[in-house]
Amino acid sequence: MPTSQLHGVSSPKCEVTALVVDDDTVSQMIHHKLLNILGIENDVVVNGKQAVDIHLSGKKFDLILMDRDMPVMNGIEATKKLRDMGIRSTIAGVSSHSSSKEKQEFFEAGLDVYHEKPLSVAKLLSVVSKIKHKA
């Protein structure tokens, strides 16, 4: 194969990255798997504080799947903190059924989109389609 055809061949792996923030091990496993299936490299952390810390360490992600109810620091506080830090990643709030007041509070913290658990491939695809800023 001529070398000119080898240059510029990009990696077949999708280049979107994601962070799963959830304290529930079942959700972690499912969201991690869903993202893998879509070819999205992803890290998993267990609460809002870890989500903030991983950004403080210099890592950035195109997409953050943020659970709302977590110990230490919940999804609303973490979202606010990340936005204050200037993080412009697409943040998708994910939660069990919550009241419209709770949803509004979550959106006001800085969400781009919200989905009720459980996440499905379809819901995740719709979230991925909303990714605007590359990290």
Place this chain on the structure above:
Amino acid sequence: MPRFHGQSNHTPMDVVNQLRKQYADYLASLFHEGVLDDQFTQLQKLQDESNPDFTVEVASLFFVDSDKLIDNMAAALERSPVDFKQVDADVHQLKGSSSSIGATRVKNLCITFRSFCEAQSYEGCLICLQQVKNECALLKDKLQNLFSMEQQIVGAGGSVPLMD
């Protein structure tokens, strides 16, 4: 295991088909009884060659979590005064993970349980706790049957049929 009367020359395909039909019937009955819902099918669809035990692993995780949560709830209900907010938080957690694996009846019990927590009804909570315990035990049992039937199908060279 089915017993075949009369004929003694069943082909491997007959065995696989028989196993697949039994599996499909059993799975359908679980859906019909409301034990499982479509979310369970979604999980099965996530299973692939890179993760051939995905569904079993997720289910195992669920039972580890639910056992812990149920123990927490029982302990909280034994304390005086009862911290209903803590119990509610644990029930909310269980509701989330049960809905993630498609365990409809457990999830629905959690919804009822939460309203008793909100009402701070000790008796209501105790009754719900017992029902949740029973339902989780039942689910574990049924899933174990299902997974062992899956193993038989795969062992006989067949593929596992999913719910439409």
